[in-house]
Amino acid sequence: MPKSVTKNVGRPKSEEKRQQILDAAVDLFLSHGVTATSMDAVAKASGVSKQTVYSHFANKDDLYTAAIESKCQEYWLAPEDLGCCDGETDGLKHTLELVGVQLLRLLSDPQVISMFRIVISEAKNAPEVAQLFYQAGPRKSVEDIAHLFHKASKGLLTMDDSISLAIQFLNLLKGDFHIRSLFGLDETLSSMQIKKKVDASVNSIMILYQNKIS
Structure with a gap:
């Protein structure tokens, strides 16, 4: 009688290896900066060959973008998973x-705050670092939120208007807190503080949204 085989129901090894590389890359980006981090260093820190790193990421830009997206995905709720009611204000x-x-939880994450600081410090001499960060992080958030406004309005809002509302919503959320956190002047927001800021920001943006669709 053949022995039973226990199936591996965890994360596929290729995915585990990819995450291992990403984790090592994030640590290096945060400790040495983006421009000073090489693919050789990432391979060494992650305990894999350089060939393995390149089998998952075409180049450092690809790896850097994936690292940003991976951190955002720890917190982000995809629009299709939120069940936004079409055309219903509530x-x-x-x-x-x-x-x-x-x-706000994402912006309070110490690694995210550190990455913002690194990008700002390298932006002058390496503008491509800032561009990649913006596209994979802030810009992606704007686009996803804009789709929420556009979908709920049932086409009453143009995408330009939806993007404008999304930017305003993000600015309301960040307020003074974001810049203070970058300067190290604020502690992490408590759950109650987050709820208070979110409630105020949502109430304000809903007024602007109603004015746009009326």
Whole structure:
């Protein structure tokens, strides 16, 4: 009688290896900066060959972008997973509350704060670092939130108007807190503080949204 085979139900080895490389890359980016981090260093820190690193990431830009996206995905709630009610104000309001909490948690993450600081410090001499960070992080958030506004309005809002609302919503959420955290002047927000900021931001943006669709 053949022995039973226990199936590996965990993460596939290729995915584990990819995450291992990403984790090592993030540590290096945060400790040495993006421009000073080489693919050789990432391979050594992650305990794999350089060939293995390149089998997962075409180049350092690809790896850097993936690292940013991976951190965002720890907190981000994809629009299709939120169940935003088409054209229903209460549904959109609830969705924005969920998104707002996750975004403030993301901006409170020590690694995210450190990455913002690194990008700012390298932006002058390596503008491509700032561009990649913006596209994979802040810009992606704007686009996802804009789709929420556009979907809920049932086409009453143009995408340009939806993007404008998304930017305003993000600015309301960040307020003074974001710049203070970059300067090391604020401690991490408590759950109560996050809820208070989110509620105020959502209430304000919903007024602007209603004015746009009326």
